[in-house]
Amino acid sequence: MKENKDIIVLTGAGQLGMAIVRRMGYGNKIFIADWKLENAQAIAKTLTEAGFDVVPAEVDISSKKSVLKLIAAAQEEGEISMFINAAGVSPSQASIEHILKVDLYGTSMLLEEFGKVIKTGGTGVVISSQSGYRMPALTADEDRLLATTPVEDLLQLDMLKPENIKDTLHAYQMAKRANGKRVMAEAVKWAERGARVNAISPGIIITPLALDEINGPRGDFYKNMFAKSPAGRPGIADEVANVAELLLSKAGAFITGSDFLIDGGATASYFYGPLQPEKN
Template sequence: MNTKDVIVLTGAGQLGMAIVRRIAYGNKIIVADWKIENAEAISKTLVEAGFDVIPFKVDISSRESILTLIRVAQKEGEVSMLVNAAGLSPSQSTKEHILQVDLYGTSVLLEEFGKVIKKGGTGVTISSQSGYRMPALTADEDRLLATTPTEELLQLKMLQSENIRDTLHAYQIAKRCNGKRVMAEAVKWGERGARINSISPGIIVTPLALDEFNGSRGDFYKNMFAKSPAGRPGIADEVANVAELLMSEKGAFITGSDFLIDGGATASYFYGSLQPERN
């Protein structure tokens, strides 16, 4: 009889892999990505390091695709952990698609996994420092992002195309929404004795980030980390350090929270040399 717990990773990249390497040994891992070749590549690396892994194709902007992923996971055992590292960056797609994946998709993931997570289970979703860059929303806007039924989220007036300036704005409001949904879902996850948190990384060295550093916006990114207190980008294992805390018993009193890991770039954006008026 299979007694392994199941850890589900959505978003097959360096960040998600760094996290599951910390938390998943001895358990079954499902690595899911919208590109099956990405899932297979990360799975191969993990298998070669001794982990028990299944690659799977998922589209997190589709509830049915997420429910299929959950059914596959439950055939392997009880779902004890969710690591969501899936998402689109501002340079990867349209503002509508970013909202569908990063805002709606993440919200559906948190909702559906919150219905099946085992007692004592934990989840972490990767948000972004971008959620901190927007001006504050009103209390009503925050509540709408936190509590609107998922199938009605994309109908909110504030999320209509005419109210979203560009892909960066779409990304920022999606990440702001992620933090609010985590707070609201933490209440529901708590009813099952489970916890959910989010992490908002700054610039982290990954293959995608390296492409950005060498692309048309490269100088923008290099300036950002050069003028942050840390003076450098982060690495995936530094994010995994925090995820490991949040998903272990040492983090048992932490739920509904977001953790900003950006080397102080946001601090510099508001109070240092990255302030927009200085640039």
Template sequence: MLKVDLYGTAVLLEEVGKVIKEGGVGVTISSQSGHKMKDLGAEIDNRLATTPTEELLDLEVLQIKNIKDTLHAYQLAKRVMGCAVKWGEKGARINSTSPGIVVTPLAIDEFNGPRGDFYKNMFAKCPARRPATADEVANVAELLMSPKGAFITGSDFLIDGGATASYFYGALKSEK
């Protein structure tokens, strides 16, 4: 999980960053899941953001003994966003979106599968009371890539209908 999601994304962003031109814009898709993780602290966040790509998987926080399970690995992989500074030196911008559950054929299978009750409960207890559509997530990406988003860079946009807020402060809090 870390080699693909974290390292793979870091390599991709580094390589695109080498050829990005002034005015270039990138938007990555992350996940709501990373927002549910406990705060790692400024030192670890800094290391995840600034460690050279080839040394990233050597960080202590990413060693197998420190990874609780596959969900934890997935959440850690969604935390890298340090390339905004490097891209900014070239006059380019980079942001990420962190969608919650989006209605896709795979998600529909999940809704109707063994975890269906989990999802139905989450939707019932989050402010939006439903999953997102792909168009709703795409609308945020469109803004970020358009001239209307020209001042936005180095940011991550949580698009989850308030599920994460409910997880920390609302009806889903008791289900941590």
């Protein structure tokens, strides 16, 4: 007879996601899904060799059909007790439309669909970004629209139409602002199942992608950002996992609907220190 384990689902097979599931995965079955199956397989191999029970899977988080297929596969093995979304594209990787489709629509749809199936007492974390904090404040009505507009109607909002988005960075900032608002609204719905969900907004964290950026054409921008932050350095994936472990475990039982900024103080410096735009 097959033993049904609690299931952890990770979307986005990178260093951040792997650091988190290493903390939370023991004794559970872990589904690691990525739009590139080989990425999921590589992380799955590392974790399997460390003694974890891992299944690699392919998923396109901008496709509801693809996400529902992943959920169904996970449910065949047990109840989904934990969901971690670390998938996304960056401003230098993608077009305005692609960023909004993946980082904004995709994350919102994941929150909704996993919220329908999460186990009682289950938990979720969405990896967002410090970038959502850099944009000027939106109006209360705009925030409410980002938080509560039905998922399939989100990209029809006037403020998210490509002609109203200045560039890929603006698209990314809107997506990350929306991530925090959707987590707040979804936390109310997740609570109906006795479950919790939160967001983490990291700053510059050393990963292969970040190293590409630091050593690429915009490298001086990134080096300046962490050099002039209070911490004076970039972070590492395990420092993000420290926060995720709190949020995903019973120690964080009173925390839901929140977004945790973990950026070494770069955002503080952007508003009140040497990273202020007028000082650069």
